[in-house]
Structure formats: C-alpha cells, structure tokens
Amino acid sequence: MELKSNVPPGPLAEKWTQHKFDMKLVNPANKRKYSVIVVGSGLAGASASASLAELGYNVTCFCYQDSPRRAHSIAAQGGINAAKNYQNDGDSVQRLFYDTIKGGDFRAREANVHRLAEVSVNIIDQCVAQGVPFAREYSGLLANRSFGGAQVSRTFYARGQTGQQLLLGAYQALERQVGLGTVKMHTRHEMQQLVVVDGKARGIVVRDMETGALESHVADAVVLATGGYGTVFYLATYAKGANCTAIWRAYKKGAAFANPCYTQIHPTCIPVTGDHQSKLTLMSESLRNDGRIWVPKKQGDHRPPGQIPEDERDYYLERKYPAFGNLSPRDISSRAAKEACDDGRGVGKTGRGVYLDFADAIQRLGVDTIRERYGNLFDMYERITDEDPYKVPMRIYPASHYTMGGLWVDYNLMSTIEGLFVLGEANFSDHGANRLGASALMQGLADGYFVAPYTISNYFGTVRTFDKIKADHPAFKTAESDVADRTKRLLSIQGDKTPDDFHRELGQIMWNDCGMGRNEAGLKKALAALPQLKRDFWKGVRVLGTNEEVNQSLEKANRVADLIELGELLCLDALERRESCGAHFREEYQTPDHEAQRDDDNFCHVAAWEYKGDDAPPARHVEPLTFENVHLQTRSYK
Amino acid sequence: MAGQGEEKLLNLTLHVWRQKNRGAAGGFVTYKDEARGISTDMSFLEMLDVVNERLIKSGREPIAFDHDCREGICGQCGVVVDGSPHGPRRATTTCQLHMRSFDDGAELTIEPWRAGAFPVIKDLMVDRSAFDRIIAAGGFVSVRTGNAPEANGLPVPKQDADLAMDAAACIGCGACVAACPNASAMLFVSAKAQHLNLLPQGAPEKDQRSLAMIDQADAEGFGTCTNHGECEAVCPKEISMGFIARLNRDYARAAVKKPRAGAPAGGAG
Numbered sequence: 061m062e063l064k065s066n067v068p069p070g071p072l073a074e075k076w077t078q079h080k081f082d083m084k085l086v087n088p089a090n091k092r093k094y095s096v097i098v099v100g101s102g103l104a105g106a107s108a109s110a111s112l113a114e115l116g117y118n119v120t121c122f123c124y125q126d127s128p129r130r131a132h133s134i135a136a137q138g139g140i141n142a143a144k145n146y147q148n149d150g151d152s153v154q155r156l157f158y159d160t161i162k163g164g165d166f167r168a169r170e171a172n173v174h175r176l177a178e179v180s181v182n183i184i185d186q187c188v189a190q191g192v193p194f195a196r197e198y199s200g201l202l203a204n205r206s207f208g209g210a211q212v213s214r215t216f217y218a219r220g221q222t223g224q225q226l227l228l229g230a231y232q233a234l235e236r237q238v239g240l241g242t243v244k245m246h247t248r249h250e251m252q253q254l255v256v257v258d259g260k261a262r263g264i265v266v267r268d269m270e271t272g273a274l275e276s277h278v279a280d281a282v283v284l285a286t287g288g289y290g291t292v293f294y295l296a297t298y299a300k301g302a303n304c305t306a307i308w309r310a311y312k313k314g315a316a317f318a319n320p321c322y323t324q325i326h327p328t329c330i331p332v333t334g335d336h337q338s339k340l341t342l343m344s345e346s347l348r349n350d351g352r353i354w355v356p357k358k359q360g361d362h363r364p365p366g367q368i369p370e371d372e373r374d375y376y377l378e379r380k381y382p383a384f385g386n387l388s389p390r391d392i393s394s395r396a397a398k399e400a401c402d403d404g405r406g407v408g409k410t411g412r413g414v415y416l417d418f419a420d421a422i423q424r425l426g427v428d429t430i431r432e433r434y435g436n437l438f439d440m441y442e443r444i445t446d447e448d449p450y451k452v453p454m455r456i457y458p459a460s461h462y463t464m465g466g467l468w469v470d471y472n473l474m475s476t477i478e479g480l481f482v483l484g485e486a487n488f489s490d491h492g493a494n495r496l497g498a499s500a501l502m503q504g505l506a507d508g509y510f511v512a513p514y515t516i517s518n519y520f521g522t523v524r525t526f527d528k529i530k531a532d533h534p535a536f537k538t539a540e541s542d543v544a545d546r547t548k549r550l551l552s553i554q555g556d557k558t559p560d561d562f563h564r565e566l567g568q569i570m571w572n573d574c575g576m577g578r579n580e581a582g583l584k585k586a587l588a589a590l591p592q593l594k595r596d597f598w599k600g601v602r603v604l605g606t607n608e609e610v611n612q613s614l615e616k617a618n619r620v621a622d623l624i625e626l627g628e629l630l631c632l633d634a635l636e637r638r639e640s641c642g643a644h645f646r647e648e649y650q651t652p653d654h655e656a657q658r659d660d661d662n663f664c665h666v667a668a669w670e671y672k673g674d675d676a677p678p679a680r681h682v683e684p685l686t687f688e689n690v691h692l693q694t695r696s697y698k
Numbered sequence: 699m700a701g702q703g704e705e706k707l708l709n710l711t712l713h714v715w716r717q718k719n720r721g722a723a724g725g726f727v728t729y730k731d732e733a734r735g736i737s738t739d740m741s742f743l744e745m746l747d748v749v750n751e752r753l754i755k756s757g758r759e760p761i762a763f764d765h766d767c768r769e770g771i772c773g774q775c776g777v778v779v780d781g782s783p784h785g786p787r788r789a790t791t792t793c794q795l796h797m798r799s800f801d802d803g804a805e806l807t808i809e810p811w812r813a814g815a816f817p818v819i820k821d822l823m824v825d826r827s828a829f830d831r832i833i834a835a836g837g838f839v840s841v842r843t844g845n846a847p848e849a850n851g852l853p854v855p856k857q858d859a860d861l862a863m864d865a866a867a868c869i870g871c872g873a874c875v876a877a878c879p880n881a882s883a884m885l886f887v888s889a890k891a892q893h894l895n896l897l898p899q900g901a902p903e904k905d906q907r908s909l910a911m912i913d914q915a916d917a918e919g920f921g922t923c924t925n926h927g928e929c930e931a932v933c934p935k936e937i938s939m940g941f942i943a944r945l946n947r948d949y950a951r952a953a954v955k956k957p958r959a960g961a962p963a964g965g966a967g
Binding site: 107110111114125126127128129130131132134135144146182184185186187188189190191193194195196197198199200201202218219221224225228231232233235236238239245247270297299300301333334336337338339341342439440443444446509510513556558560561602604605609610612613 | 705718719737739740741743744747748751754755757758759760762764765766767768769770771772773774787789790794795796798819820823825826827829830833834835837838839840841842843844845846847848849850852853854855856859860862863866867869870893894897899900
C-alpha cells in the first residue's frame with residue numbers, strides 16, 4: 061500500500077490557492093451526470109451535501125438519526141476558531157496554523173493545517189450569511205472568546221450552543237437542497253457496507269432501521285462523514301448512537317486507518333456517578349476562561365470546598381503552566397487531573413474529580429455576567445448533579461471526547477480507496493496527536509464547505525467516465541448477502557449477555573489499559589483480552605426480535621462488534637508508537653517533569669494500518685511528516 | 699465532601715405504551731419487578747436502559763425509544779410522562795430528567811408523543827419527519843456556499859441577535875406538538891421562522907418564508923394555534939409564545955402583500 065499525500069508543491073501559504081487553480085473543473089451541464097453518496101449529516105456531511113448539490117451534482121445523504129439535524133456536532137458547546145483577528149490581539153492565519161500544529165504536538169501534515177487556517181475566515185463569513193446567530197458586542201459586531209492552547213481570542217460562539225447553531229445552518233442549507241430535489245435524504249438508515257468495484261468506491265449498502273430492508277445505492281463517489289470512534293471507551297461525551305461501523309467497514313475494504321491511538325480525553329466532564337451511567341456530559345472548555353481548577357493540597361481532605369482555605373488549595377494548572385494556566389491544552393489538563401486524583405487528592409464521592417471554581421469570577425464580574433456567559437451550562441450541571449455551581453464549585457473529570465485518528469486521507473481528503481472521501485472527525489488529517497478546543501467545528505465545516513466540493517469535482521474531472529453500474533451488480537449483491545448473513549448470525553446466538561454488557565466490558569479494558577496513560581504491559585494485556593472479548597461476544601450476545609422491524613438491540617450489537625475490533629487496532633497502534641505525543645501518553649516516555657517525550661527521530665510520521673484479513677495481523681505503513689515551515693520543538697505551555 | 703444529594707433507590711411501577719409497528723394496535727404494559735431499585739442519580743433514559751436490560755435477560759423484547767445525545771440538545775428523545783411531555787421538570791428534556799424528580803413507590807405512565815402528524819413507529823418512537831419538510835419549505839436563507847460577504851460587514855444589533863438566538867435555541871423535539879390540544883406545531887414553526895425573520899440576513903425572504911412554512915405545517919396535518927400556551931409550558935428550551943405572535947404578524951403582512959404563488963427559491967411544499 062502506498063501512502064501518497066499528494067500535497068501540492070510550492071510555498072506553504074500558496075499551496076491551496078495554486079491547487080484550486082490546478083484542479084480540474086466539471087462544466088455545469090456535465091455536473092448533473094455525476095452522483096455522490098454522503099454518509100452522515102453532521103457539520104461535515106451536511107455542509108458537503110449542501111455544497112455539492114448547489115454545484116449541480118446528484119447527492120444522496122444518509123443518517124442513522126430521525127433527522128439530519130440530530131447529528132452530534134449539535135452538542136459542541138464552546139465555539140469555532142477563525143483567524144479573523146477582530147480583537148487586534150495579534151492573530152493571523154499563520155498564528156492559527158502554528159497553534160494548531162503545536163497543539164497537535166507536531167504530528168499533523170503542515171499543508172492540511174495551513175489550509176484549515178486559511179479557510180477558517182471563510183467559514184465565519186458563510187455561517188453569518190446563513191443567519192447563524194453568533195454572539196455580538198453592543199456595536200453589533202461579532203464577539204470572541206479564548207480557548208485552550210491559544211493566547212489570542214479567536215473563538216466565535218453562540219452562547220453555549222455553537223455546534224447546534226452551526227449545524228442548524230448547515231442543516232438548513234441541506235434541507236433547502238432537499239426541497240429543490242437535488243439531495244435525496246434518507247434518515248433512519250445505517251450504512252452496513254462499502255462497495256468497491258474495479259478499485260473504485262461505487263456505493264454502499266444500508267439498512268432501513270424501521271423495516272430492516274437492505275438497500276444498495278450506487279454513485280460515482282462516496283463520502284464518509286460519520287464522526288469518530290470515541291465510544292470505544294463506552295462512557296464518552298459522544299451521542300449514544302455514535303459508532304465506527306462506516307469507517308470500520310471501509311477499513312476492511314481497503315481504506316487505511318491512520319493513528320487510531322490518538323484519542324482525546326477531554327478534561328472537563330461531569331464525573332461518573334454509578335454503574336448505570338450511560339454517557340458522560342461535557343462542560344465546555346470555555347468555562348476555563350473564568351473557572352479555576354483546583355484540588356486540596358492534602359490527600360484525603362474531605363472537607364466541603366468552602367471550608368478549605370485558599371492556602372490549602374492547589375491550583376495545579378496555574379502552578380504548573382503559568383503562561384496558559386487554566387487554558388492549557390486538553391491532553392495536558394486531563395493528565396494533570398488524573399495525576400492529582402491518582403495522588404489521592406481527588407474530590408467527590410468517588411475521588412475521581414477536581415473542582416472547577418467560579419467563586420473568583422462571580423466576585424469579579426458579578427453573577428449576572430457569569431449567567432449570561434454560561435447560564436445554560438450551569439443549568440445543565442445542576443440538572444445532572446443536583447448541585448448549584450453558582451454556590452459550590454463544579455466537580456469535573458476527564459472523559460473520552462474526540463478521536464484525532466481516523467481513515468487516512470491525502471491532501472484531497474481521498475482515502476486509499478479511489479473515490480472514497482472522508483471528512484470531519486472520521487478522517488485523521490488536521491489535528492495531529494491532540495486537537496485544540498473549537499477546532500473540530502472548524503475542520504468539519506472546512507472539509508464540507510470549502511475543500512471536498514473542489515477535490516471531488518477534481519476527481520470527477522480526472523476520471524471523467526465511470527462504468528455504468530446498477531444496484532443489481534454482483535458486487536452489491538455479494539455485499540447485501542454478507543450483511544444479511546451477519547445479521548442472521550447476530551440474531552441466532554441467543555446468549556446470555558446484552559450488547560451493552562459487552563460494550564461496558566470493552567470500555568473497561570480500553571479505559572484502564574489504553575486511556576490517559578498507556579504502557580507496554582497494559583497494552584499487551586488489553587491485546588490479549590480483546591480477542592477473547594470478541595470470541596465471547598460472538599458466542600454470548602443476546603439479541604431478541606427480528607431483523608424486519610425496529611430493533612435497537614440489533615443495531616447496538618452490530619456496532620459493538622465493530623468497536624471491539626477497532627479497540628484492538630487502537631491498542632496495537634498505541635503499542636507500536638513508542639513515544640509520547642499529544643494525547644498519546646506512553647508512561648515509559650516522559651520527561652523528568654512528567655510531560656510527553658516525543659521521539660522525532662523514529663516517530664515523526666503518520667502510522668496507517670492496512671487490513672489483511674480477520675486472521676492476519678494488519679500491516680503498519682508510514683507516511684513521514686516533514687516540517688519545512690515550523691521548527692520541531694518540545695511543546696511547552698509553561 | 700461536596701454536597702451531592704444522597705443517592706436513594708426507588709421502586710416504581712411503569713405503565714409503558716407498547717406498539718409493534720405503525721400499523722399495529724398498541725396498548726399499555728405494566729412493569730413492576732423490572733423497575734425496582736432505580737437510583738435517584740439515574741437519568742430517566744438510564745432508568746429505561748435498566749428496565750430494558752432486565753427485559754432482555756428475561757427473554758422479552760426491550761422498549762424502543764428515541765434518544766441520541768443524552769445531553770438535552772439533539773432533540774431526538776422525548777416521551778410523555780404522566781401526561782406531560784418530557785416529564786414533570788420545567789425546561790428539561792427527557793434525557794436530562796433525573797429520577798430524583800420522582801418518589802419511591804411512584805406509578806408512572808409513559809407514552810409516545812401523540813399527534814396525527816407524528817405517527818408512532820414503535821413503542822415510544824414517533825416519526826417527526828414533518829418537521830424536516832417544514833424547514834425544506836422555507837426555513838433557510840438562500841445563500842450558496844462560496845464567497846459570502848465579510849462577516850462584520852453587516853452589524854446586527856445585539857438585542858436582535860440575542861432575540862434571534864432565543865428562537866434558534868429550539869431543538870425540534872416536538873414536545874410543543876405533543877402538549878397542544880390542537881397538535882399545533884406553531885411554537886416550532888415560529889421559532890424556526892423568527893430566528894431568520896429577525897435577522898437582516900433573513901429579512902429579504904421573510905414573506906415567502908412565513909407563508910411557505912405555515913402552509914407546509916398545515917399540509918402536514920398539524921392543528922391551528924388557539925393560544926392555549928401548553929407548548930411554552932413544556933418546551934425544554936423555554937421558547938416563548940411571543941414568537942408565534944410575531945410569526946402571525948409576518949404571515950398576515952405577507953398574505954396581504956402578495957398572493958400565495960411565490961414559493962421561496964428552493965422551496966418544497
């Protein structure tokens with residue numbers, strides 16, 4: 061397998077502009093002859109569907125939810141970065157590029173990240189034109205706030221619901237095209253298989269989640285915008301339905317999977333309360349603008365927070381990282397919280413929590429200002445925990461939130477399968493080993509609005525003529541019968557454990573041995589446990605009911621089976637990457653003050669895995685990362 | 699230790715609507731043993747998860763219900779608890795409702811949204827695709843992806859932007875329809891229309907949008923608003939009925955100004 065990044069030549073700042081000029085166009089009359097399938101309707105999927113349809117292509121879009129507006133982009137709270145420099149605080153495309161490269165611990169492709177920073181400004185213009193109600197100053201101009209890993213205020217936001225508003229903008233653009241008949245939207249449909257004909261992605265098989273019917277859909281290109289795989293940890297800030305099935309099935313059809321071990325554990329989530337817990341809720345990073353994180357200095361100090369005097373508190377982020385303080389990047393903040401709790405200084409019933417305290421900010425700014433900035437988040441916290449964060453500090457703890465790894469794509473966002481494009485969190489491209497806050501929304505919309513429409517046109521313009529095939533092509537028939545067989549198998553096991561039982565077990569293994577801290581012994585243990593879990597699953601899962609109806613157990617079982625397999629690849633990747641970088645923290649490789657110790661001589665590369673069959677180990681391929689514009693250095697936020 | 703409320707265990711009796719599919723007749727099934735020992739720290743949906751796990755283990759099919767984000771923003775969840783959409787707690791989606799809102803020994807009736815325009819798909823799951831069609835009819839600004847004008851080129855007074863945001867906070871869950879004696883969708887339609895009608899970006903298409911979205915809602919079989927106010931009372935995002943008044947005014951103006959014919963660019967309907 062060859063990993064050709066297809067990064068265009070020329071100076072970094074001119075690559076994208078020149079590439080846009082060099083790419084082939086399709087004339088307006090010919091565009092209607094091409095068809096695209098888009099799987100997923102989050103920021104990346106909805107924006108790509110709308111934009112491609114506006115260009116004149118025939119688009120079919122699928123989502124597993126009951127409406128495209130439900131995709132989990134909607135839950136992003138804090139904001140979206142853009143290098144507008146409205147605050148005159150020294151921001152620029154170059155600085156956003158640099159912050160993102162550094163935030164990713166120098167494990168992302170320079171050219172992709174620079175393009176992302178360039179189009180960030182167009183995204184804000186586009187969204188404002190759509191009527192996204194961003195926060196504004198009294199002047200009527202747009203407001204900004206700060207986010208982790210940056211010393212400038214470049215984050216645009218809509219209260220604590222930025223993801224919701226951006227997604228509704230993209231959804232409305234998508235529905236406009238549905239109304240025009242240029243997009244065919246299929247809700248409650250889940251992708252089961254990618255169909256590759258003569259080396260090109262030519263369609264998918266989906267299951268109608270209401271009737272169980274399998275349908276084949278043919279197109280000239282397939283776009284996966286199906287999000288990340290963070291539910292491999294079971295408890296996560298993801299939606300309950302979020303899964304890896306689309307990208308995993310594509311991996312098994314030949315799409316390389318890059319850097320699966322880069323998984324982001326977000327520092328500020330509401331802690332676990334008990335075994336019944338089904339998901340974890342994020343408290344936006346934006347809270348760290350005004351909240352101060354601390355734990356008691358003494359171990360086992362169970363006094364209520366209000367009774368712990370100032371000099372007996374350890375504001376550990378401010379102490380360890382004075383330059384960035386409470387706005388240190390996510391990976392660093394998460395590990396620091398884990399360290400404090402491992403040290404016996406955690407708070408709350410379980411001891412797995414730290415305080416996020418607004419007392420100073422409330423005193424400084426008044427309760428009204430804090431309510432205006434974060435009211436909905438405070439309300440949400442209160443509903444979940446039954447505690448009033450205006451009076452007592454929030455308790456927070458890290459949780460699985462995002463995956464930087466994903467299907468490998470070249471500069472054109474095309475995977476190692478010709479004609480298969482991968483957008484947003486589902487690809488690996490822009491965040492390296494750690495994503496900065498407010499950058500996921502930016503990437504999803506950059507890919508969907510401003511990159512894929514050009515590069516997919518270029519693909520059509522280059523291939524020009526596609527073989528005319530229909531849904532009765534043997535490749536589709538085989539795919540359908542494979543899916544049907546798997547479903548039958550799942551329904552016939554009738555074991556004694558539910559899909560959730562297995563999912564929780566998977567989560568335990570992943571969180572304990574491949575979570576915030578990883579080491580060789582733990583990873584090897586997990587690599588022994590996961591194949592066993594897979595065998596147990598296929599012998600012991602219980603799925604009731606039939607295929608020909610709404611069957612949520614069947615949906616879950618189907619997804620959990622894929623997550624177990626992906627978990628194994630994740631651990632393998634984490635084992636092979638014998639360095640620490642960003643969110644991938646190998647305990648063997650750390651500096652004397654417990655920071656990540658990169659090994660640029662041996663690991664300054666992307667690791668992309670090739671599927672070799674169920675009974676053979678996958679092959680690890682390498683795409684070297686070259687840095688011509690930034691100087692590789694130890695990431696420091698001190 | 700922080701003052702987290704003490705966890706208690708509840709024994710409940712649930713009367714749950716079970717319906718095999720769209721065509722089948724449904725009915726209430728009572729669950730008692732399956733709903734014992736429910737922690738007050740659980741969310742309502744986690745309580746249903748526990749009941750479902752117990753059902754599966756005893757060989758009975760789990761209860762189907764819609765949900766996804768479980769943090770009150772996607773709008774996919776929602777059941778009627780004792781006659782109240784999203785349950786007893788103000789401004790709270792079903793997924794954010796916690797069992798500490800209920801007493802030990804409580805008897806709860808759990809139903810799907812009830813409205814002709816929201817047919818039941820299975821158990822507690824309904825078809826809300828009518829909402830998507832209302833958006834497709836005119837709930838957008840007709841702007842193409844491309845070189846949109848500089849974002850700060852068009853200042854928007856803060857109070858207008860804030861009001862638009864109040865409307866835009868709608869999560870499209872459909873509780874307003876379920877609560878309305880007329881099964882009217884006007885709180886949803888007005889929130890979606892006013893988010894855009896109130897902003898300068900949305901102003902040029904205000905007339906067409908107001909006409910097309912209301913016409914589509916009528917065509918879907920939603921009822922007429924007669925100002926009961928049940929919608930506002932159950933809305934998990936506290937969307938104000940004031941938006942209905944605003945949309946009615948926009949609609950009346952638009953209806954006077956021009957005949958029905960002009961569907962907006964890209965309108966379905």
